[in-house]
Amino acid sequence: MNISAQSQLPHFPRRRHWYRYHGLFREFLLGELRRTEPDVIVALHQRAADWYESNGFPALALEHLLNTTEWDRSVQLVAALALPTYNAGQLSTVQRWLSAIGDPNIERYPQLAVLAGWASVLTGDTTGAQRWAALVDAAAFDLVTADGSSSFDSARAMLRAAMCATGPEPMMADAAFAVAQEPAWSPWRDTALLLLGEAHLLAGRLDEARALLAESSATAATVNNTDSIVICEAELALLAMDHGEWQEAAGRLELALATIDKKRMHDYVMSVLAFAASARLSLHHGDLDEARRQLARAMRARPSATYALPFVAVQLRLQLAKVYLAIADPATARQLLLEIDDILTHRPALGTLIDGVKELRRVLASTAAAGATVGSPLTPAELRLLPYLQTHLTAGAIGERLFVSRNTIRSEVSSIYRKLGVSSRNDAVQQATVLGLLGA
Numbered sequence: 001m002n003i004s005a006q007s008q009l010p011h012f013p014r015r016r017h018w019y020r021y022h023g024l025f026r027e028f029l030l031g032e033l034r035r036t037e038p039d040v041i042v043a044l045h046q047r048a049a050d051w052y053e054s055n056g057f058p059a060l061a062l063e064h065l066l067n068t069t070e071w072d073r074s075v076q077l078v079a080a081l082a083l084p085t086y087n088a089g090q091l092s093t094v095q096r097w098l099s100a101i102g103d104p105n106i107e108r109y110p111q112l113a114v115l116a117g118w119a120s121v122l123t124g125d126t127t128g129a130q131r132w133a134a135l136v137d138a139a140a141f142d143l144v145t146a147d148g149s150s151s152f153d154s155a156r157a158m159l160r161a162a163m164c165a166t167g168p169e170p171m172m173a174d175a176a177f178a179v180a181q182e183p184a185w186s187p188w189r190d191t192a193l194l195l196l197g198e199a200h201l202l203a204g205r206l207d208e209a210r211a212l213l214a215e216s217s218a219t220a221a222t223v224n225n226t227d228s229i230v231i232c233e234a235e236l237a238l239l240a241m242d243h244g245e246w247q248e249a250a251g252r253l254e255l256a257l258a259t260i261d262k263k264r265m266h267d268y269v270m271s272v273l274a275f276a277a278s279a280r281l282s283l284h285h286g287d288l289d290e291a292r293r294q295l296a297r298a299m300r301a302r303p304s305a306t307y308a309l310p311f312v313a314v315q316l317r318l319q320l321a322k323v324y325l326a327i328a329d330p331a332t333a334r335q336l337l338l339e340i341d342d343i344l345t346h347r348p349a350l351g352t353l354i355d356g357v358k359e360l361r362r363v364l365a366s367t368a369a370a371g372a373t374v375g376s377p378l379t380p381a382e383l384r385l386l387p388y389l390q391t392h393l394t395a396g397a398i399g400e401r402l403f404v405s406r407n408t409i410r411s412e413v414s415s416i417y418r419k420l421g422v423s424s425r426n427d428a429v430q431q432a433t434v435l436g437l438l439g440a
Contacts, residue, residue, distance in 0.1 A: 041067070042067070042068050042069075045064040045065070045067040045068050046064070046065075046068055046070070048060075048061075048064040049061040049062075049064035049065045049068070049070075049073075052064065053077075058077055058080065058081060059081055059085070061077065062074060062077040062078065062081065062097065065077065066097065066100040066101070071101065071105050071108075071109075074101060075101065075105070075109045075111075075112050075146075076146045078094075078097045078098070078101065078112060078115070079111055079112055079115060079145065079146035079147045080146045080147065080148075081094075081097075082094050082097075082115045082147065083147060083148065083187055083188075083225070084187075084224075086122075086227070087224060087225050087226045087227060087263070088263060089226075089263035089264040089265050089268075091119070091122065091123070091268065094115075094119060095119055095123070098112075098115070098116050098119060103116075107135060110135075110136060110139035110140070110141040110152060111141055111143075111145050111146065111147060111152055111155065113132050113135050113136050113139065114132070114136050114147075114152070114155045114156060114159055115147065116128070116132045117129055117132030117133050117136055117159045118159060118162075120132055120308060121159070121162055121163060121308045121309050122268070122269050122270070122304070122309070123269070123304055124269065124303060124304040124305060124306040124308060124309075125306075125308065126306050126307060126308045126346075129163060129308035130308075132159075133159060133160065133163055133165075136156050136159060137156065137160070139152075139156075140152075147187075147188070148186060148187040148188060149182065149186065149187075149188045150181045150182050150183065150186055150188075151181060153177075153181070154177065154178045154181035154182060154188070154192075155188070157174040157175070157177045157178045157181075158174070158175070158178045158188065158191055158192055158195060160174045161174035161175040161178070161195040161196075161199065162195060162309060163308060163309070163310070164199075164202075164310050164311055164347060164349075164350070165347065166349060167202075167349030167350070167351065168199050168202035168203045168349070168350070168351040169203070171195070171198075171199040171202070172196065172199035172200065172203065174195075175192060175195035175196035175198075175199050176196055178191075178192035178195065178196075179192040179193060179196050184219075187223050187225065189219055190216045190217075190219040190220035190223065190225050190228040191216075191225070191228060193212050193213075193215050193216035193219060193228075194212075194213065194216040194220075194228050194231065194232055196212050197209045197210075197211075197212030197213040197215075197216055197232070197235070198213075198235075198311050200212060201235070201311070201351075201352065202311060202350060202351030202352055202353060203351055203352070204351065204352045206239065209235075209239075210236065210239055213232040213235050213236050214232070214236060216228050216232045217229050217232035217233055217236070220232070226259050226262075226263045226265065227265070227268060227270040228270075229255070229256070229259050230256045230259050230260055230265065230268075230270050230271055230274055231270040231271075231273060231274075231312070233252040233253065233255050233256040233259075233274070234252070234253065234256050234273035234274040234276075234277050235273065236248075236252050237249040237250075237252040237253045237256070237274075237277045237281070238273070238277050238280075238315075238319065240252065241277070241280060241281065241284070241436070244438065246281065246284060249277070249281055250281060253274060253277055253278050253281060256271075256274040256277075257274055257278060260274060266297065266301065267300075267301050267304065268301070268304075269301070269304040269305050269309060269312060270312070271301060272298050272301045272302055272304075272305055272312065272316045273312060273315060273316055273319070275294045275295075275297040275298035275301065276294070276295075276298045276316055276319040276320050276323070277319065278290075278294040279291045279292075279294035279295045279298065279319075279320070279323045280319060280322065280323050280436045280437075282294060283323055283326055283327070283383065283436075283437060284383065284437060284438075285383070286379075286381070286383035286384050288327065291323065291327070292327075295320065295323060295324070298316065298320055299320070302316060302317070302320075305317075306343070307342075307343045307346040307347045310343055310346075310347035310350060311350060311353065313343050314340055314343055314344070314347075314350055314353045314356075314357070315353060315356075317336040317337075317339055317340050317343075318336075318340070318353065318356045318357065318360060319436065320332075320333075320336055321333040321336040321337060321360050322360075322434075322435050322436035323435075323436065324336070325363060325364075325367070325435050326378065326435040326436065326437055328419070330364060330367045330368075333360070333364060334364055337357075337360055337361065337364060340357055340360075344357070359434060363434055363435075366421070367421075378416060378419055378437070379412075379415075381412060382412050382415060382416050382419075383437070384402065385398065385402065385409065385412050385413070385416070386416065386428075386432055386437060386438060387438060388401070388402075389413070389416070389425050389428055389429050389432075390429050390438065395409040395410050395413065396409075413425075413428075416428055420432065420435075
């Protein structure tokens with residue numbers, strides 16, 4: 001008897017259609033089976049698992065095995081299926097599998113403990129992440145891993161790098177070890193490259209970081225590891241914006257957002273930076289409605305960005321705070337700074353991100369010192385004008401390019417000065433750069 005959720009009755013040629021069990025009917029049959037022949041249930045699950053696995057349906061085989069006590073076999077299948085299932089936008093399915101296996105069983109399998117650690121990191125479960133990381137650090141495993149990583153040591157190094165508990169340099173060492181270990185065909189090589197790129201970002205080595213992130217994104221595309229594509233393209237977009245390369249940033253974010261939509265990864269922690277970067281880009285283009293929409297998406301997903309993945313958690317909040325300051329919402333920016341401070345109590349060594357936090361603190365202090373009254377956000381017209389303040393063009397020359405009068409330009413410049421709390425063109429450019437409205 002097949003008791004799969006997708007069980008089907010035989011095909012009837014004369015009627016030319018299929019009949020499916022109704023869900024309630026299935027539960028009724030299972031209830032009857034439990035009442036009349038409870039000892040048969042496990043054997044039926046095992047038979048179903050054998051059939052599904054031998055016919056190329058490992059995920060369905062696993063669903064049946066989880067109703068048995070064949071933990072060795074279940075662990076092997078979870079280890080093999082976790083990464084592709086996660087990248088298909090089904091992190092909740094991976095979590096359910098791990099829950100079904102249970103912590104006591106996971107503790108017996110170090111390779112599965114690494115995946116449990118990743119699940120905790122990616123869902124913002126700081127307690128679980130620290131627990132599994134400690135267990136993994138103390139474990140030994142010399143067998144071939146089933147998750148596709150080159151070795152247990154490499155998998156452990158990547159988890160440790162992601163959590164960045166002791167700063168950029170140890171993170172870089174762990175990530176570099178993993179990159180050296182994972183061959184070109186490994187489904188984990190893109191993750192190792194991503195982590196090494198992030199470590200270089202924290203160390204302020206931007207050229208190295210840019211090259212590694214680009215390589216990670218390209219490598220991820222060959223193995224369909226969508227999460228690496230999303231976060232790498234978002235990081236590269238932010239780097240482009242910081243250097244005034246807005247067109248490149250737009251192209252990278254288009255890829256990131258399309259990937260998120262395709263795989264339904266809107267609540268993934270690896271997606272939040274793409275939303276924050278898109279809000280900043282939209283603000284630069286003068287599209288306040290789109291900026292607010294992207295802000296809302298990032299704010300909804302941000303609870304999953306905790307100190308378990310600190311370089312994402314802090315970077316996200318810094319970028320969001322910049323945009324909120326730019327739209328004249330310092331209260332939300334201050335809340336984000338409080339969240340950053342909480343993260344830093346657990347992860348104080350985050351390299352260049354600390355400089356960004358200091359700058360945010362300075363800007364918020366100056367905003368508070370200016371009084372309780374907050375200026376309005378820049379209008380779309382003022383945002384379009386803003387990049388021209390970096391040039392030596394006169395008000396008349398800028399007006400010709402924007403098809404408005406010189407007087408209009410002068411009026412908008414005065415409004416920009418007032419809203420940014422500055423009194424000169426250079427100060428306006430500097431303040432707009434701090435807020436992320438202009439590239440450095």
